[in-house]
Amino acid sequence: MNVHTASMTGTAMAYVSISGVRKTYGSPRGPVAALEGIDLQVREGEFVSILGPSGCGKSTLLKCIAGLEPTTAGQIVIDGRPLKGPPHDMGMVFQRDVLLDWRTILDNVLITAEFIGRKGPEVRARASALLARFGLGGFEDRHPWELSGGMRQRAAICRALLCDPKLLLMDEPFGALDAMTRDDLNLELARIWQDTRKTVVFITHGISEAVFLSDRVVMMDRNPGRIVEIIDIDLPRPRHLALRETPEFGRYVAHIRHLFASLGILKDDDPETGSGDHS
Amino acid sequence: MNVHTASMTGTAMAYVSISGVRKTYGSPRGPVAALEGIDLQVREGEFVSILGPSGCGKSTLLKCIAGLEPTTAGQIVIDGRPLKGPPHDMGMVFQRDVLLDWRTILDNVLITAEFIGRKGPEVRARASALLARFGLGGFEDRHPWELSGGMRQRAAICRALLCDPKLLLMDEPFGALDAMTRDDLNLELARIWQDTRKTVVFITHGISEAVFLSDRVVMMDRNPGRIVEIIDIDLPRPRHLALRETPEFGRYVAHIRHLFASLGILKDDDPETGSGDHS
Amino acid sequence: MSDSNPLFASRTFRALHEVGMVVLLLAGVVVVWEAAVYVFKPAPLILPSPSGIWDEFLLAPAYFLRMSLFTLYTTLAGFVLAVVLGLGLAVGIVHSKFMERTVYTLLVALNSVPKVALAPLFVIWMGTGIEPKIAIALMLALFSVVIDAVLGLRSVDPDMVNLARASRASSFDILRKIRFPNALPSVFAGLKVAISFALVGAIVGEFVAGSEGLGFAILTAQGQFDTPRVFVCLILLGLLGTALFYVVEALERLLLPWHVSQRVPGGPGH
Amino acid sequence: MSDSNPLFASRTFRALHEVGMVVLLLAGVVVVWEAAVYVFKPAPLILPSPSGIWDEFLLAPAYFLRMSLFTLYTTLAGFVLAVVLGLGLAVGIVHSKFMERTVYTLLVALNSVPKVALAPLFVIWMGTGIEPKIAIALMLALFSVVIDAVLGLRSVDPDMVNLARASRASSFDILRKIRFPNALPSVFAGLKVAISFALVGAIVGEFVAGSEGLGFAILTAQGQFDTPRVFVCLILLGLLGTALFYVVEALERLLLPWHVSQRVPGGPGH
Amino acid sequence: RADEKVSVRLDFSPWGVHAGMHLAKEKGWFKEVGLDVDVQDGRGSGNTLQLVNAGQVDVGQIQLGLLPQARENGSTVKSFAGIDKRTDLAVLVDKDSPIQKVQDFKGKSLVVFAASPWAPFIDYWLKQGGLDRTTVNVMVVDPAAVWGTYSAKRADGLMSTVPSAIPVVEPNRPSKAILAEDVGIAFPSYGLIATEKTIEGRKDALKKLVQVQQKSWDYIRNGHVEEAAEAIIKQRPDAKLNKKVLMEQIQLTIDFFDTPETKGKPIGYQAKEDWIKAQKSAETAGAIKPGTDPATYYTNEFIQ
Ligand SMILES: Nc1ncnc2c1ncn2[C@@H]1O[C@H](COP(=O)(O)OP(=O)(O)OP(=O)(O)O)[C@@H](O)[C@H]1O
Numbered sequence A, B: 001m002n003v004h005t006a007s008m009t010g011t012a013m014a015y016v017s018i019s020g021v022r023k024t025y026g027s028p029r030g031p032v033a034a035l036e037g038i039d040l041q042v043r044e045g046e047f048v049s050i051l052g053p054s055g056c057g058k059s060t061l062l063k064c065i066a067g068l069e070p071t072t073a074g075q076i077v078i079d080g081r082p083l084k085g086p087p088h089d090m091g092m093v094f095q096r097d098v099l100l101d102w103r104t105i106l107d108n109v110l111i112t113a114e115f116i117g118r119k120g121p122e123v124r125a126r127a128s129a130l131l132a133r134f135g136l137g138g139f140e141d142r143h144p145w146e147l148s149g150g151m152r153q154r155a156a157i158c159r160a161l162l163c164d165p166k167l168l169l170m171d172e173p174f175g176a177l178d179a180m181t182r183d184d185l186n187l188e189l190a191r192i193w194q195d196t197r198k199t200v201v202f203i204t205h206g207i208s209e210a211v212f213l214s215d216r217v218v219m220m221d222r223n224p225g226r227i228v229e230i231i232d233i234d235l236p237r238p239r240h241l242a243l244r245e246t247p248e249f250g251r252y253v254a255h256i257r258h259l260f261a262s263l264g265i266l267k268d269d270d271p272e273t274g275s276g277d278h279s
Numbered sequence C, D: 001m002s003d004s005n006p007l008f009a010s011r012t013f014r015a016l017h018e019v020g021m022v023v024l025l026l027a028g029v030v031v032v033w034e035a036a037v038y039v040f041k042p043a044p045l046i047l048p049s050p051s052g053i054w055d056e057f058l059l060a061p062a063y064f065l066r067m068s069l070f071t072l073y074t075t076l077a078g079f080v081l082a083v084v085l086g087l088g089l090a091v092g093i094v095h096s097k098f099m100e101r102t103v104y105t106l107l108v109a110l111n112s113v114p115k116v117a118l119a120p121l122f123v124i125w126m127g128t129g130i131e132p133k134i135a136i137a138l139m140l141a142l143f144s145v146v147i148d149a150v151l152g153l154r155s156v157d158p159d160m161v162n163l164a165r166a167s168r169a170s171s172f173d174i175l176r177k178i179r180f181p182n183a184l185p186s187v188f189a190g191l192k193v194a195i196s197f198a199l200v201g202a203i204v205g206e207f208v209a210g211s212e213g214l215g216f217a218i219l220t221a222q223g224q225f226d227t228p229r230v231f232v233c234l235i236l237l238g239l240l241g242t243a244l245f246y247v248v249e250a251l252e253r254l255l256l257p258w259h260v261s262q263r264v265p266g267g268p269g270h
Numbered sequence E: 001r002a003d004e005k006v007s008v009r010l011d012f013s014p015w016g017v018h019a020g021m022h023l024a025k026e027k028g029w030f031k032e033v034g035l036d037v038d039v040q041d042g043r044g045s046g047n048t049l050q051l052v053n054a055g056q057v058d059v060g061q062i063q064l065g066l067l068p069q070a071r072e073n074g075s076t077v078k079s080f081a082g083i084d085k086r087t088d089l090a091v092l093v094d095k096d097s098p099i100q101k102v103q104d105f106k107g108k109s110l111v112v113f114a115a116s117p118w119a120p121f122i123d124y125w126l127k128q129g130g131l132d133r134t135t136v137n138v139m140v141v142d143p144a145a146v147w148g149t150y151s152a153k154r155a156d157g158l159m160s161t162v163p164s165a166i167p168v169v170e171p172n173r174p175s176k177a178i179l180a181e182d183v184g185i186a187f188p189s190y191g192l193i194a195t196e197k198t199i200e201g202r203k204d205a206l207k208k209l210v211q212v213q214q215k216s217w218d219y220i221r222n223g224h225v226e227e228a229a230e231a232i233i234k235q236r237p238d239a240k241l242n243k244k245v246l247m248e249q250i251q252l253t254i255d256f257f258d259t260p261e262t263k264g265k266p267i268g269y270q271a272k273e274d275w276i277k278a279q280k281s282a283e284t285a286g287a288i289k290p291g292t293d294p295a296t297y298y299t300n301e302f303i304q
């Protein structure tokens, strides 16, 4: 188990390189420090998860990487180019499914293709196939308000995947999904990653989900939002759900839980807790 | 472990009594069957969780109980009165935090009190206390768009709890929360329930969360949305997080997982899965 | 529409029902009015009776039709120009602080000057043809198009824009695929006000200089103390305005079935 | 406001900057205009020069001020009435299909009839006092208030209403605490159009019968072929209208800091 | 006791024909006879007539030529004093223009406002020169735009009245008048009107009003044109009136006071023959149906 208190290994080959990033929101009641001194390198084809308590700045960090929020200080370099606005060839899943009410589900998925000027029956076919794969077959022609929360979120995932981006940024994509569908989609995502080797930055609340999917897990804490630890997950790939029953898997999970417990984020009315994953 | 294939025990003392409920949504592309033949009795002071795959009609059922969606067929009786519109003394957490942009967080929480004509410093004090308890102390004067997803959801929970309702309906209240905060709030909710003995109907995606909190767990399946099983959770109260490590707890979780697996909702690329909770 | 779909059937029924209500209402107004005239007997110069107005119309239906068509033409020309120009200005105003502070302010100032006061200058500058009339219709209609379009274009959920930006959408694509569809309900509110005012503008233009159109017909009738004729024109104007308004509203229903304000009240499924 | 808070300081600075831009723009217009008159030498009857207009104003500033104040009074009276009545009607229209089909339709028809055509009838019915002027201002302003308020009241997220209903909120509370605040941005768009048209209405009223106000002043000046004076009045009208509009907009900024359209472009933190 | 209130509405914003009223106010002659007269500016003769007819004002001073058509449509107003009794309708053209008679307007353009006293007679007048609206471009514009259109030379002729128009267009476009009289159009010009009800019910007040007007105009006529113009300016300080123009207008008004039938009669007296001519003119022009009694148009009962 390799633990880095800050970052690194191979800055040269980093696809996403974040150094010294600070982010402060202005607000009528004074500035809010959301991120402080963030350093992080994501290699090409790497799957990195970000874990952290609510409000620690995960979404803010993802938006900064996406070039959607300007940073207050520090630098972000993507694929060798300093970030100026959203980078090329990126797919993004927002924390809130941002579906457009005036489009059907299929058209909502297609919008990313439209933006980069791709059209035609192949794209439509691919969108339909993706929707079917995510359990939304037959809902192509519905409008967003006719869908359940989980269905909306799955549509948003399809949208991000449609153009097969090299960089995939996902903000709690499985938050509104039930345990079973979630397992399903975890496997689906692992398979997609295996096949296409995208660079993925994945925010989640599930410790086990993070360990299961990732090459590395970034742990953050709040006030101000900062990285407290990054661990490598040295588990074999391809991974099957059964992996989660193995002791190595359990050890990663336990390590993360302990870390958060020691930070006072995780507490219990009962002293004997702190091991095992029960999110 | 008591398993009922339909419903029941003690219809006489049922606080919420649902019988033969069907719900069909009209839509330009023909009717959508969301619920079919739902029968469920919830006793006064009982904590009932609803589990089921995405799109199986959980939210729809909760809205029907809340009197917000008319049922297509069947009857719902609450506290002896057939349902006509939202019942008295109910608190509700929606799947989407429905925060009002024009109000500060504190005022968002206070709105339920305003609607029933309660005002004054005590209510404000109670709201502030609730917010602090849910980790939002110091955010009273912020506007919703200045909060993270998890913070918004917690504010919505405070709002539902403010007026200390007898009936509490919660639609995935902890969906946007990280594992640690979630454990915290599970305990908080269990404590509140212990103290006030509200009747709670709780929709969740976490099997372990459902077992941990509930007196009974209702399992649903989709197409059309229906109840497939209801199990009693005979675990001692008050419950501590350590309970989740016990074999009885594990057995409940395993039972639920097996059921869903047998329904084809839960599947895996690996045959040896199906036990343990890893949501 | 000859669909046997029950939804369509109920829609048609509802529409018929609504039309019935309006017809009933109008009939009521006419009856009360006629009765009032019958009882109080004001001179036709002050208030003619509905039947008197109807008789007046029957004297020269072709004339009134011709005048109405002319006014309709001016109105539509002014309206269409106002929509095109207004949307363009709104886009400019939303995208550029400079445009906002200059064009917007000029527009506000210009709109505060009543066109009836400007009209004489218009005639002097632009002559007595159809141009000044279209210009006045345009100017009256423009303002509400701009104001409502600006609100609509601005009221977009920041995350929707982020979604588009994340796909490196061009400003134009963001405008076309996010801001504009999102603004449509508000734009249509503006159009509904605008079509009414375009008609008013056309009439004002005809008042100031004209030899055709309902405005001209009103003026001539007023000059001849022919109040029943004035009323025929006013009623035709009312009808024309109502028809135009509901055409815009129908267009809205057609284009925006997705918007909450257009969904069946109480949500789907009722 | 004498706060040392940097945010306030930057706001004040921004406001000053914006005002500067407008002043610059106006100065530009004046210079071009003056130059054009100097070069083309049109008769003052057709187009007076800015300096000529300014001289005219200096002849009787007190007179122009008095006329402006009178018009302002009529405008505000009409506007306030229109807002009260308009919001009331909008609530009725949103809550009752019957109201929608009757009141709404009548309103549409009424708004299609130009007030300049109705004004003489108003005067005949209501006399030559201030009442018909306020009535005309009210009628011109009413429509956009209603249309935009109806859109705003309807465009509420169904879940927000559900939230209120779940707490057994009364219809009135839903209106007051959910629908109305949610409608405010749209209502303000309506108000901005309405204040402009209320001013126009006041002038139209003064045109038809009046012995005070800018409309009356324009008429007398026109009677004297004193085009410079007409322009003084027109410019005062423009200034008055602009001032009123920005008062409404300031009110909007004050009341709706929460709305996306009011947040600093690009989101907070920039 | 308090003075009796009478409201008088004029035809337009201040000009020479209003001299009688403003002078009397200025001199306090109404007060002397116990009247409290409120003099309002108007928005066209037709509009004033409507307001008198509706009872919103007591008395109007308007173009009497409108009376036949108004009564035809149910109005009950009558003239109770004539001021200009001679027809002053005219078409103004450039002073040095070769145009002399109706025929000469062929292919030319004319500008007029819709509610002008000219309105009912335009076609009739054109016909006298063998013309119609296809051979002459008649532009109907707002009253406020009439002068500008003519002054800016967007029209060859301006259809108006001599006393009001000639002095006004002088500085911008010196003009001469082609009188409507020339082709037989004849009807009384300015006078005072009230409804039959007012005439019946307020005899005393109207009588005093007429007396004061007679006194006023007689005074003006006898060498006090300038004083009358000054009175108007004093009464309407805000209107920024031009004294020279006003004096010319007053003088022209006086020039059109009498027809042959009213020569030597008191100011305000209206002759039956003149009204019969007016009725005939209106009939010929198709403005009214034949068969009305001209005696219903006026009364001389207040004239002494
Ligand atoms: N637009 C904004 N204006 C002001 N403050 C903001 C804004 N967005 C976020 N913040 C603040 O920044 C901090 C981090 O927010 P962020 O949304 O990044 O958290 P998060 O880690 O994604 O939390 P969650 O897991 O609950 O989604 C929070 O304290 C929040 O209040």
Ligand SMILES: Nc1ncnc2c1ncn2[C@@H]1O[C@H](COP(=O)(O)OP(=O)(O)OP(=O)(O)O)[C@@H](O)[C@H]1O
Binding pocket: A145, A146, A147, A148, A149, A150, A151, A176, A178, B025, B026, B027, B032, B033, B034, B052, B053, B054, B055, B056, B057, B058, B059, B060, B061, B095, B225, C268
């Ligand atoms: N307003 C609506 N109009 C039409 N169909 C609807 C509407 N709301 C829900 N549905 C349909 O009803 C079914 C059940 O939806 P519901 O929101 O109750 O699911 P859910 O169990 O809450 O799912 P999730 O866990 O994803 O939130 C879905 O198929 C959905 O498409």
Ligand SMILES: [Mg+2]
Binding pocket: A058, A059, A060, A095, A171, B148, B149, B150
């Ligand atoms: Mg977040």
Ligand SMILES: [Mg+2]
Binding pocket: A148, A149, A150, B058, B059, B060, B095, B171
């Ligand atoms: Mg749901």
